[in-house]
Amino acid sequence: MSTNRLGRGLGALFQEHDIESLESFEQVKEGEVIHQLEVKSLRPNPYQPRKYFDENKIKELAMSIKEHGVFQPIIVKKDIKGYIIIAGERRFRAAQKAGLPTIPAIIREFNDHLMMEYALIENLQREDLTAIEEAEAYRLLMQKLDLTQERLGERLGKSRAYIANTMRLLQLPRSVQDDIENGVISVGHGKVLAGLKDEELILKFTNIIKEKQISVRELEDLVKQVGTAQAEEDKKTKREVNPHLEYVESNLKSYFGTKVKLKEKNGKGQIIIDYMTMDDLNRLLEKMGLE
Structure with a gap:
């Protein structure tokens, strides 16, 4: 999702809550030094909501890096195990793929709060977020800034329904979220x-x-x-249940592996067997010995 797609709302939201824009954040500040850090000493931000990186784009970036190098330094935080990437994970992945031993980086101080904050900024201002990543960014942003869906929607130029429907994707089983991503x-x-x-x-x-x-x-x-x-x-x-019919219905459901209903009135009745697709119907016909 690009800043343009969000309109002016994203910038206004960050400004209102004293959050620096990504463009400003990635600029080298006065007095800062660009270090050449070993690629193997770096690891991703644990608050990074982005889970999917387009491998083709990473390969393209790796080819460019092989030829021209890394122009924009990444932003990192030093910790006991090495360095945590705050901004620039795609450049890091591309540098890995290109086989670079080192990558230019700016070292800054961050607490967990700021690490999460800038992970959200970097994601919300990119063009290729998946819907799941967008939903996760909304969820974290609402938590961080203590906003309702309606208020967040107003600030981003989105309807409350759009925010709500996007965030509902996070309620799906993880395997289904992966299929969407x-x-x-x-x-x-x-x-x-x-x-x-x-x-x-x-x-x-x-x-x-x-x-x-x-x-x-x-x-x-x-x-x-x-x-x-x-x-x-x-x-x-709600109707009076015939124990025998209920028993037969239960056994038919188990046998056919689908919903089965028995309707009975005055000694006559119907057996209704549900199917979802033509393949499902063919499966049922095979169970009945019909071709």
């Missing part, structure tokens, strides 16, 4: 899945998305079908 499923899919409370159902739908390449609209339709089926299930629990 890696582009296996879309952010739109993720936002639909985030509306579900049942983790098992979320994982089932995620597999359907990946196997069948269904659209967000098709996923919404499937979710509605499940909601309707659940409403019918709730109605069923």
Whole structure:
């Protein structure tokens, strides 16, 4: 996410809370010395919300570094084990890939509070954040500045609904978040899945998305079908239950591996077996011995 995409809100937010902009932060201050630090002595900021780095872009940067060197020094903090990277992790990764033994760096003093602060700044002012990284940055920013979703949205020029829907992605199982970050499923899919409370159902739908390449609209339709089926299930629990039918229904569910409903009235009835996809239907037909 670039500063332009956020409008003037991000700069105003940082200024209001006395947070230095990334551009200003990475400038060499008067009296500072640029050191050549061993690459092997560096490690990432533990508060870095970014988990995914585009390998192709890292390779491109590594090629440039091999030819021209590292022009912009990284910012680090010294600690007992070496140095922690505060800003410039991509340059560090590219320098590693390029095989550089050292990298230019500015050493500054930081407490944990400032380390987290500038990790957020560096991420929110970049153009290629994933939706999960964006959500994580919002979460940390809200905690750090003690802001509500509505207030944060106002300061960033985003609606409260946009902030809320983006942050809901963090409620998804970690494996589903990884699928979103890696582009296996879309952010739109993720936002639909985030509306579900049942983790098992979320994982089932995620597999359907990946196997069948269904659209967000098709996923919404499937979710509605499940909601309707659940409403019918709730109605069923309100009526008088026939113990024998309940036993048969339970066994059929176990056998077919899907929802099965038995409807009975005056000695007659129906058996309703749910399926989610055509492959699911074919699986059920095979169970029945039908081709």
